[in-house]
Amino acid sequence: MTAPTSAAPARSVGWRTPLVIVLCGSGIALLAFGPRSALGFFLTPMSQANGWGRDVFGLALAIQNLLWGLGQPFAGALADRFGTVRVMTIGTLLYAGGLWLMAYSTTPGALDLTAGVMMGFGLAGASFNLVIASFGKLLPIEWRSVSFGAGTAAGSFGQFLFSPLAVGLNQAFGWQTTLAIFAVTMLTIIPLSLAMAAPKAAPTAPGPTAAAVDAAPQQSLRQAIAEALGHRSYVLLVLGFFTCGFQLAFITVHMPAYLIDRGLSASVGGWTLAVIGLFNIAGSLASGWLGNRYPKRFLLVGNYFSRAAATAVFILLPASPAATLIYGAVMGLLWLSTVPPTSGLVLLMFGTRWFATLSGFAFFSHQVGGFLGVWIGGIAFERTGSYDLVWWLSVLFGLLSALINLPIVEKPVARLAAARA
Template sequence: MSAPASTAVPGRKPVGWRTPLIIVIAGCGVGLLAFGPRSALGFFLTPMSQENGWGRDVFGLALAIQNLLWGIGQPFAGALADRFGTIRVMAIGALLYAGGLALMAYSSTPLALDLTAGVMIGFGLAGSSFNLVIAAFGKLLPVEWRSLSFGAGTAAGSFGQFLFSPLAVGLNQAVGWQTTLIIFGAAMLMILPLSLALATPAAATQPVTAGAAEPQSLRQALVEALGHRSYVLLVLGFFTCGFQLAFITVHMPAYLVDRGLSAAVGGWTLAIIGLFNIVGSLASGWLGNRWPKRYLLAANYFSRAVAIAIFISLPASPAATLVFGAVMGLLWLSTVPPTSGLVLLMFGTRWFAMLSGFVFFSHQVGGFLGVLIGGIAFERTGSYDLVWWLAILFGVLSAVINLPIVEKPVARLAAARA
């Protein structure tokens, strides 16, 4: 498929039917659909494990593989989108995602689960998730739309979590977990038409604008970014975000049942997280235009550590759990707008998707370890306590890591703009 002729150029108003509002609405739709089912996969842990006689480590390993391959695939998906345009990558990703969910319903062995829930969904997410949406926003939208659109795209993913978590619980009870997975897979095909609004031009067709820096090759962009201290700090700090979020998403429902609460409380807790993250993400996008982004990130990570410490210290109750969900929701993906904004500020739009992908790779390494260590720790000790305390420690460390970040363009861009 080729990009529509009305492709926008950064700094110019889009022409034709793809107005900024249409682009944002379509991108939010993609974010909602892509983030919804994967955030609800924790509700399939118990029924699949019971039916197949697995320990929690089997399901945990498959989703850990998913998180890792999502991260590994993201820089490559971003590089392909930067070079050839977004729409091709997003279409392939959506098809892989849909197929992985549908085939997961028939995965009766650990290897089959690793291939469907792990490999197919992992690479599918790399090509269709909100990271590519945000990269498309950065390339297509005028400067004044960008920060808030980053928050809106992230918030849409959170609404997907709010929508799909109770939906998974309800459908599991009404039609069974296998049919639920097939329904979720079919829903992912809706990403295909929505992606038409997010088509970006191939690198060879992008015009050179006045004041632009000299064109970079992929290798030059990587060398520049990996040698930039602030970018490296940003990458390291984002590890914590993935560790905390993936562990909570996958293991929280089972953790709450272990503490005597119902599965419904787990479903509504993840839904509350998604609902409140809509507020948190939009607020983060708005604040990113007004406050230093490094301070927003440091405050977020430290606040998460405090919230987790208080939650695990309190007796288990639905009220305490839902309040924890609300607090974590405000902090959940509100790291994404300032993180994406910093990458865009430092390096510009040319290789934005790829460089954001490398930051996200760190996030998914954290997610891989959070899910994997969660399953192993429970099987070995019968408790998730070790992982909760690691989440607290990483939160404090990331708060410290983000403070020295310098918020300005690299010398190459600064000289060109001057």
């Protein structure tokens, strides 16, 4: 049995060299992640302008997260069948339209439709998951793991960049104009998505390419889903990814309030989230680099265990700015560094044909975890006056995910193994 060559579906398709593909995809990830991560800065002005409680805004964003996750497998399936550019164009228009109309939402229902439904489905069609799927299909094998890290890091940089941008634009022009500026900026994703188009013809390089190997034998969408759901290692991977979403969403939404409850200033919470964003860039890039050199399941086991250990130490220590910022740096290194090995394992197991679809199911698990992290955090605090229950749930889920990922088998399914022989 011989391993597949390092040739890729398209080492260079005209102007779309691997570097161009990575840069354009990273630009898409940066833009898509930016505005949605800065929406918290619109909570207060929108609530005051419309006389809403904070629960109104929170529900809209909860709907957004759920529909983003729910829409991802469908967006992936459409991209796999009809092409990434078409799906990204529609997703971008929904995303930009949701941002624009959000500025004129004066009822809770309108906000649920714009910030919730439109932006949720828009993100499913225009976010970094489809970018990573395109990287897996278009780039040479030796570029894949590093590119997964680069795309994830770019999304994190967008999170870091758009937060101060939202604050500055809100102060200079008002929140409605800021949302309009963000909406217009998102349209830049459409020309960038042209680099994500799959080649119309197979490459002419001698020897079997990764695309040719991954495509044989051909599968329908239903067969691909049935194969994945019946594959023990894939199910374990998807279950483990739930924890990532639970931890990230809970910390993002509830950390500032938690720190104030412990006697720290609001600025400490802001700086902590900024530190998480900065260190996540390094963590994502390192994860992509390490994924080419070490078993990916071990990277996931180490990540989830380290999160659990760091969180346990943090909540047991006395509250202080130094301890909080150190925790932010550690969690930043681990923040989205689960994405490159998770995506890499899906690609290794099942190949490129339905990669966007199958990685979309994994992301749906992530978003369900995110929704529950935010929702349970709020319920626990209202009923107990403390976040302690959810912090310890986060520790428990981290340990369970470390154990869940340990028995994952890193090899192609029998169908692909036979094709590569």
